[in-house]
Amino acid sequence: MTARIAYADVEVGTELPGAVFPVDRATLVRYAGASGDFNPIHWNERFARDVGLPDVIAHGMFTMAEAGRIITDWAGDPGAVLEYGVRFTKPVVVPDDDKGAEIEVTAKVAALLDEEARTVRVDITARSAGQKVLGMARAVVRLA
Amino acid sequence: MPLDESFVGRSYPPTEPYEVGREKIREFAHAIGDANPAYADPEAAKALGHPDVIAPPTFVFSITFAAAQTVIQDPQLGLDYSRVVHGDQKFAYSRPVRAGDRLSVTSVIESVSSRAGNEIVDVRGEVHDASGEHVVTVHTKLVARMTGAGE
Numbered sequence: 001m002t003a004r005i006a007y008a009d010v011e012v013g014t015e016l017p018g019a020v021f022p023v024d025r026a027t028l029v030r031y032a033g034a035s036g037d038f039n040p041i042h043w044n045e046r047f048a049r050d051v052g053l054p055d056v057i058a059h060g061m062f063t064m065a066e067a068g069r070i071i072t073d074w075a076g077d078p079g080a081v082l083e084y085g086v087r088f089t090k091p092v093v094v095p096d097d098d099k100g101a102e103i104e105v106t107a108k109v110a111a112l113l114d115e116e117a118r119t120v121r122v123d124i125t126a127r128s129a130g131q132k133v134l135g136m137a138r139a140v141v142r143l144a
Numbered sequence: 145m146p147l148d149e150s151f152v153g154r155s156y157p158p159t160e161p162y163e164v165g166r167e168k169i170r171e172f173a174h175a176i177g178d179a180n181p182a183y184a185d186p187e188a189a190k191a192l193g194h195p196d197v198i199a200p201p202t203f204v205f206s207i208t209f210a211a212a213q214t215v216i217q218d219p220q221l222g223l224d225y226s227r228v229v230h231g232d233q234k235f236a237y238s239r240p241v242r243a244g245d246r247l248s249v250t251s252v253i254e255s256v257s258s259r260a261g262n263e264i265v266d267v268r269g270e271v272h273d274a275s276g277e278h279v280v281t282v283h284t285k286l287v288a289r290m291t292g293a294g295e
Contacts, residue, residue, distance in 0.1 A: 002192050002193055021177065027175075027177075030174075030175045031175045031176065033171075033175070034171045034172045034174070034175035034176075035172065035175070035205070035206050036206050036210070037206070037209075060230045060233070061202055061205050061230070061233070062176065064202050064233060065176040065178075065200060065201075065202045066176060066177075068200070068201050068202060069176070069177075069178055072178070072180060072200070072201065073180070076192075077182060077192045077193075078180055078182050078183070078198060078200060078201060078240065079182070079192065079193075079194060079198055079239070079240040081201045081237070082236070082237050083234070083235065083236045083237065084201050084202070084234070084235050085232065085233065085234030085235070085283070086232070086233055086234075087231065087232045088229070088230050088231060088232070088233070136232070
């Protein structure tokens with residue numbers, strides 16, 4: 001595994017490049033197919049409203065995948081991600097219009113864990129429509 | 145009806161192997177909009193030290209969740225699956241999942257609890273390859289919301 005960021009070059013507070021990920025209904029249909037998660041709350045507005053949701057919502061695992069991209073993009077080698085965990089706190093609501101929704105992701109180095117193993121903990125913030133959609137979103141990454 | 149707490153610690157036999165294909169990884173990476181070459185180009189993956197293309201960190205969830213279905217839909221457990229939402233999710237890797245892997249999942253019910261009317265089940269999936277090497281441990285928390293509260 002060969003991350004492109006060196007352990008020696010980061011410190012607590014180092015910010016990763018942030019990103020904004022657009023998501024529309026077509027994104028969710030594609031993710032449903034690729035992941036095998038065909039729960040209708042992710043594509044059927046009538047069903048979503050029937051179970052008390054404001055509209056169709058994104059798959060939690062899709063949001064987790066997008067948030068993780070800023071870690072793997074930063075590390076270069078996705079295999080450098082040793083641990084990755086999140087809590088799903090709010091849904092990403094995806095309206096059926098020409099804009100859809102956006103997931104805004106930022107992250108920073110929160111702890112240097114092990115100098116010998118060159119591991120750091122990265123804490124992630126993911127927001128949509130002004131609300132945090134993930135809690136306790138953390139990754140352990142092995143740097144170069 | 146409360147969940148059957150005798151399920152805590154229960155372990156289910158390993159699943160039939162799931163064979164990870166290059167094209168399935170490519171399809172998944174495309175679905176999350178990720179053009180990282182380690183997911184699509186075997187040479188790029190090899191340059192990073194991997195024997196073949198690797199999968200994005202969350203890819204393996206589809207495999208472990210399919211295994212967990214057997215567990216959480218066990219009628220004896222008593223979980224109202226129609227009310228279930230995904231609470232927490234965590235992956236702890238020994239190595240990345242890669243094309244050619246034949247992965248088998250052993251699911252264990254880690255805990256069963258009730259809080260504020262919600263019923264909570266933690267399932268751990270241990271994923272091993274065909275040689276028995278550990279690949280990843282997957283923790284999934286499922287919450288059945290407000291059973292009996294009429295919401």
